[in-house]
Amino acid sequence: MSLLLSQMLLLLLLLAVASAVPDGRCLTKCGEVEIPYPFGIGDNCSLAGGFSLTCKTMESGLKKAFYRNVVEVLNISLPTGQVRMLNHISSVCYYPNHSFVSGIEWTLNMAPPYRFSDRLNKFTVIGCHTLAYIVSRHDNSSYQSGCVSMCQNKKSLTDGSCSGVGCCQTSIPKNLTYYSVTFDNVIRNAGNWGFGNCSYAVLLEAESFQFHTSYITTNQLMKIYSDASAPVVMDWAIGDETCEVAKRSQTSYACISNNSECIDSSNGHGYLCNCSTGYQGNSYVSNGCQDIDECNQQSNPCSDGADCQNMPGNYSCHCPEGTHGDAYNGTCIPNQKVSLAVKAVIGTSISLTFLLLFGMCICMIYQRKKLIQSRKRYFDENGGKQLREKITELCLQFSIFSEEEIEKAIKRVDKKNRILGQGGYGIVYKGKIRKNLFVAIKKPKVISKRQEKEFAKEMLILSQVNHKNIVKLLGCCLDVEVPMLVYEFVPHGNLFDQIHRSIDIDNFTLAVRLNIACDSADALAYLHSSASPAIIHGDVKSANILLDKKFTAKISDFGFSKLNPKDEEQLATVVQGTCGYLDPEFVQTCKLTEKSDVYSFGVVLLELLTRRKAIDFEKLGGERTLASIFISAKKDDRLGEFLDNQGSGKGDVQLIEMIGELAVQCLSARGEERPTMKDVADQLNKMRKFKQRPLTSSNVEDIQSFHPVTSDAQTSTSNTSCISEVALHIECAR
Structure with missing residues (x-):
């Protein structure tokens, strides 16, 4: 039953399609008027009643086409409808x-x-x-x-x-x-x-x-x-439907030719059928749209002298062999004949160029391979493998960056803002390693052999330093000859610039200076007493104390500091330093101790009190360092005229003098006579508390009762043989 029904539906479909195709006996012309389908003359010759025309023979013998036998038809256009x-x-x-x-x-x-x-x-x-x-x-x-x-x-x-x-x-x-x-x-x-x-x-x-x-x-x-x-x-137009609706009916849809398209009528309801671009003919009959052979037309679409090649619905133009030019919109021009000598020169040039490029490629591959090997060697020499294993083992938030990552981070910052500082030690760049994370990248110029061997071990320890007043060490780069360090970025500059270069000095009150001193002392005390093993900074100076927008101090540049092991014999003897801050005992003994940092911090205290530089390069003869000038002024009882009282209030003079007294103790020539950083931090914090409320006689006595604790762990031993070695690493920049 279902098979019979399918056969009947197929027969009806064939009849419907057949009725839409004009009979071969239908007239296709009446007089001078072409009658294309869907128009027609006679029964079953048109698509519908409205398209049916009549052909009359007039008294003159001419034949004319009429609509409804009344309105004469002059011509019919299928493309325009x-x-x-x-x-x-x-x-x-x-x-x-x-x-x-x-x-x-x-x-x-x-x-x-x-x-x-x-x-x-x-x-x-x-x-x-x-x-x-x-x-x-x-x-x-x-x-x-x-x-x-x-x-x-x-x-x-x-x-x-x-x-x-x-x-x-x-x-x-x-x-x-x-x-x-x-x-x-x-x-x-x-x-x-x-x-x-x-x-x-x-x-x-x-x-x-x-x-x-x-x-x-x-x-x-x-x-x-x-x-x-x-x-x-x-x-x-055909019917009263749009193209979208008409296409759904396989039996009544009029655009039955291949390569045809449907167009909605622009005047009332219905649609028209047209041949696609590159085709012509009658889109209302099967296979009515035929390819246009553009190349056989009287007006060849190609340029003069060009060869035309017909394609289905299109054509292509190309210049014949031996010519060149624009085959579509220009002219094909014969190629110039090249002599044998010129061909030989061209061939030789091409060969040499190829050999040169080949050689350059080989050289680049070799250099690339050599660079990869060098980076791997540097990485291993700097202890990268061991450091990476420890980072994974201890789950540390510490990154090992490649040289490419460092270079990309620096390039993400404008050229005019890239360099944060530079000197004898190297250059500090500003970089961006993630979307909004800015960092400071230090590129040192040299590194000692001992530092090279112990670098990974020291980085592992320094990466675990976590204190609010110490710049966080975020990572390092080990696949270069001199390892690079990546710190957190502190945006408000350093203490040196604030003291000696800032024009906004009115807000730099005594309270602000005392807070900076306390923050810095707390950080150094943490490195000396709480870190394990203890860490000696080795280059304490105002330029290495960074400030944020609230004037909170952060100690920086401790990436090449020295670890202070229990065995004093392993103590480092070569360190970076800066004129005016360097411990005189260290210059003689070449032994860096915690008291060396105390001495340097004493100079920083003097900078805060006097707003003078640690060393005066303009002064000719006499004492040039701030430490020696201050101590001389104290002996001559001239501290009052030497101290900077700007930003201080009533009752602050005595507090300023006590800070100056503490600085003098830090600047003692013998290390054993200097206080520890923990003692210094405690005294400064007491002063900060007392600054917040009026001083009384008992308060002053409490502060003045301080006496430095001596330590027999540090000794002063003359060792002039290493003075020249130390001097090579001392930075004396203006």
Whole structure:
């Protein structure tokens, strides 16, 4: 049963398709008019009733095509969806005594699929003192418009002008299928009958009409338009559906040819079928769209001398062998003949170039391989493998960066803002390693052999230093000859610039300076007492104390500091240092101790109190270091004129003197006479607390009761043999 039903449906589908294809016996031409499908003459020759035409033989023997046996068809266009037909001209004529002869007022009603073209037709009125109306009724809606043509005399008429003098035109709306013409008698009866007794009105093809004054003064119009008819353009379309809806029906969809496309009608409902670009023919019949052979046309689309190659729906142009140029929009030019000698030179040049490029590639590969090997060697020598294992084992937040990552981080910052500082030790760059994480990257110039061997071990210990007043060491780069360090970025500059270069010194009060001193002392005390093993900074100075926006101090540049093991014999003897801050005992003994940091911190205290530099390079002769000048001033009882009282209030003088006394103790020539950093931090914190409330005699006595604790762990031993070695690592920059 299901098989029989399927066969019946297939038969119905074949019949439907067959009915949509014209019979071979159908006329395809009537007289001079081509009749393409979906139009047709006779039964089963057209798509639907509206497309059915008749072919009549006139008395003259000529054959003409008609719609409904009344409206003559002039030509049919499938691509534009238009038919040109003849439309009767309505007319009325008057005698001089103002009585009129019955005129002809035509009515034309076009059924689907036709509608008057609103783009190509105009309602045209010709005559003097003439008012004609065009009226339409469609689907319970009506349309009415008119056009007035006036003329005073013959001189007012102009050939080619149809703007209201002897001739007027007006547009029509879309989807107009019916119209009738009427003349207004009132305005005509008021006219002057010296000339132009007849008036005309017709909906016609605007492009084919041109006004002549003889149309008013004579009956020339009826001679030109024989049978009192003028061409009018009708738009037509298939059905009343859009393309989207029509494509869903396999039986009724009219665009059945391959290489065809559907276009929605622009005037009313329905759609049209057209051949795709590069094809021509009838898209309403099977295989009706055929490829256009552009190369066989009289006007070859290619340039002069170019070869044209046809392709389905397209074509290509190319210059023949031995020529060159633009084959589409230019000219193919013969190639210049090259002599054998020139060819030899060209061939040799190409060969040499190839060999050079090949050699460069080999060299680059070798250099790249050598660079990779060097980086691996540096990484191993700097203890990278062991450090990476320990980081994984201890789950540390410490990164090992490659040289490429460091270079990219630096390049992410503007050139003018990249360098944060530079000196004898190297350069500090600003970088960005993640979206919004800025870092400080230190590139030292040299590193000692002992530091190279112990670098990874020291990085492992320093990475675990965690104190709010110590710049966090975030990572390092080990695949370079001199390892690089990556610190957190502190944005507000360093203490040196704040003291000696800042113009905003009014906000740099005694309280702010005391807070900076306390923060710095706490950080150094942490390195000496709480870190395991203890860490000696080795280069304490105001330039290595960074400040944030709230003037919170952070100790920096301890990446090449010295670990202080229990066995004093392992103590480092070579260190970076800065003139004016360097412990004189260290210069003699080459032994770096915690008391060396205490001495350097004492100089920083003096900078905070006096706002003078640690060493005066401008001074000729005499004492040049701040430490020696201050101690001399103390001996001569001249501290009052030496201290900077700016930003201090009433009652702060005594506190300033106590800070100065503490600085003098830190600057003792013998290390054993200096206090420890923990003692210094405790005293400064007491002073900060007392600064927050008025000083009393008991408070002052409590602070002044401080006496440094001696330590027999540090001894002063003369060792002048290493002074020159130390001097090589001392930075004495202005």
